[in-house]
Amino acid sequence: MITKNTKIVVLMGGPSTEAEVSRNTGSAIAEALSSIGYSVIPMEYDPHHVVEKLKEAGAEVVFIALHGKYGEDGTIQSVLELARIPYTGSGVTSSAITMDKIMSSHLFKQAGMPMAHSKAYYLKDGKEAVMEDICRNFDFPVVLKPACEGSTIGIEIVKRKEDLPDALTRVFKVEPRILAEDYLDGGEFTVSVFDGKALPVIQICPHSGQYDYHSKYTKGATDYIVPAPISDELAKEMSEIAETGYRICECKGAVRFDFKTNKEGKPFVLEANSIPGMTSTSLVPKAAAAAGISFPELCEKILMEAGLDKV
Structure with a gap:
């Protein structure tokens, strides 16, 4: 105890x-x-x-x-x-799966969670072959993501075909396994799940229009609206999707699921974060505060669930 x-x-x-x-x-x-x-x-x-x-x-x-x-x-x-x-927090297997964008996308899709069209690529297959396959399977803009980095590190949004070679060089320098994904041009949201239950949805509004490393960690560069000014139906849909992801990955503690909508307003999961940022102004604490949970109380609740023999 x-x-x-x-x-x-x-x-x-x-x-x-x-x-x-x-x-x-x-x-x-x-x-x-x-x-x-x-x-x-x-x-x-x-x-x-x-x-x-x-x-x-x-x-x-x-x-x-x-x-x-x-x-x-x-x-x-x-x-x-x-x-x-x-x-x-989460155990060995759960942490490994949620960290790896390639593996988690397989699991989420299998569970019926909505995700943008994506495909894994590997440096060992050769940059030219990867480039040709991306051009065959995706329209531009296309998003390139290192498989196991967070904080948007290494992510490339490639707007034109002629920009693809340099973008691939940069993203493969970060990691030899990457995920290419359809670009979604709607709103950006996040749903924090604690102990299996979703906290209020947050809408993310970067001033630059792109939620990159600078927008995440520069004070005043992004507005966060909680509860998100969206319909009850959309909030419920994203919350249920996030709770499904938490359950199928057998997560523990606080986990954040990031979403983006397409231009029709349909939500798609971007990724899961098994150890999200936890300063008093980070997204999970903001969502907790909207649910009436102070930052020290949230930290204490996470602490009380510490244990061993997790999945």
Whole structure:
């Protein structure tokens, strides 16, 4: 049982390209839990010595505040399972699936969740062959995504055929596995799911018109409207889709599902985020606040679900 005397390590940072975002998340979580009386130890993630450092700190529970590779992809979850240290969020398999855009798209489509037409491509097949296949199977603009990056890192929106070679070079530098996807030109939304239940839908309105890394992490660059100014029917549809994704991936804790609509207003799932940003102004806390849950209370609720032997 977790009490105010339990030694809680908030694990953040590490080698991921999203390390700085993770440190912001971890610092906010540590501050929130400390403010309501928990014994919290913030810790930088050192993959080579993580178990040793956790044991030195006397960690009884790990609150995972990591983003991206080695933190959100099941890697640290497997280490903590082996070390038998309870941790927050989803388990090894669930984390690996939701992090991987290629694998999660297969699973979501199989479950009947609406997703844009997409196809996986691999650098080993040769850039020329990939380029030819994309031109055969997609209209422009087309979206290219690294399979296992977050925070929109490496995403390319290719508006013209002649821009495809350079875009492919850039995205393949990020990762040798990518997903090509139809471009959706409607609104952008996100649905946070906690403990299997959807929180209020948020509409995302970037001033630039594109929700990229700059729009996500530059103060004032994007407006977030919660509850989203949409019909009850659309809100219910997206909420049910997100809850389905949470259930079929056997997620735990707070997971965020991102959506975009087409010009007819039909919603499509973009991806799932098993460890979403958790500063007091991040999307999950905004949705929780709209449901009457304060940021410290949300962190405490996630903490209370820490455990082992997860899927």
